[in-house]
Amino acid sequence: MVPQVWQYGFPCGWRIAVLNSQLVIQRIVLTAELHTHSSLSHDGRDPVDFLLEQAKAIGLDVIAITDHDQIEASLDAASMAPEYGLVGLPGIEVSSADGHVIGLGVREVIPRGHDFATTVDMIHDAGGIAVVPHPFQSSRQGVLTKASKATVIEHADAIEVYNSRLLTGRSNRKADRFATAHGLPKTAGSDAHIGEMVGQAITLIDTDEVSVEAIIEAIAAGRTAIEGKRTPWRISFKQAGGGVKRRVQRRLMR
Numbered sequence: 001m002v003p004q005v006w007q008y009g010f011p012c013g014w015r016i017a018v019l020n021s022q023l024v025i026q027r028i029v030l031t032a033e034l035h036t037h038s039s040l041s042h043d044g045r046d047p048v049d050f051l052l053e054q055a056k057a058i059g060l061d062v063i064a065i066t067d068h069d070q071i072e073a074s075l076d077a078a079s080m081a082p083e084y085g086l087v088g089l090p091g092i093e094v095s096s097a098d099g100h101v102i103g104l105g106v107r108e109v110i111p112r113g114h115d116f117a118t119t120v121d122m123i124h125d126a127g128g129i130a131v132v133p134h135p136f137q138s139s140r141q142g143v144l145t146k147a148s149k150a151t152v153i154e155h156a157d158a159i160e161v162y163n164s165r166l167l168t169g170r171s172n173r174k175a176d177r178f179a180t181a182h183g184l185p186k187t188a189g190s191d192a193h194i195g196e197m198v199g200q201a202i203t204l205i206d207t208d209e210v211s212v213e214a215i216i217e218a219i220a221a222g223r224t225a226i227e228g229k230r231t232p233w234r235i236s237f238k239q240a241g242g243g244v245k246r247r248v249q250r251r252l253m254r
């Protein structure tokens with residue numbers, strides 16, 4: 001039998017739902033795309049409005065445009081996102097001397113060419129957190145192919161453990177093992193350079209409230225889970241099929 005679903009989300013981050021005549025109160029889990037490139041990146045294709053449209057169409061809650069060493073499109077996306085029912089996290093993918101470092105929550109260009117630790121310090125000074133994308137991918141300038149593990153463990157706020165552009169899963173699995181072994185928060189990123197790829201890798205974020213600051217805080221605290229190439233959680237919820245109750249009751253973030 002298909003359960004009856006009614007739900008209401010509060011801006012403070014809690015959701016009330018009625019499932020099979022049972023009242024369920026739960027924290028909001030947001031679906032986020034944390035690694036995307038716009039046409040402002042030298043290698044990206046699509047403009048911000050197209051990427052936001054795509055994120056909305058597939059039911060995401062949060063998107064970060066993280067262009068290489070550029071911030072303008074990300075700031076545009078962050079301010080336009082509410083028109084699409086999204087939270088836009090400002091961000092940038094910095095070309096450090098040791099490889100790529102994503103700054104989330106920054107609103108200024110973080111200069112390229114500094115070593116990993118200095119780059120992270122600059123991201124922190126700008127009010128952001130540092131996520132290490134594709135850490136073990138030497139062809140795409142993964143930081144852990146140059147900087148020492150000790151440096152990354154000491155300075156990184158989170159590790160991208162699922163990058164959907166990697167051809168094999170080996171580097172992702174290595175990244176996941178590294179993050180687990182050292183207790184580092186985990187994120188996913190599609191690393192989309194075209195709109196169609198947005199949402200290929202989703203980070204689920206257990207947040208206290210729906211705001212840029214709260215989302216950044218939740219990521220740094222490790223209140224995340226990873227979904228690669230799967231239907232976003234919210235869409236699954238809306239589909240109200242037999243799996244709904246199971247999904248809602250699943251404790252995603254423990």
Ligand SMILES: [Zn+2]
Binds near residue numbers: 133140
């Ligand atoms: Zn990169």
Ligand SMILES: [Zn+2]
Binds near residue numbers: 035037093133
């Ligand atoms: Zn990238």
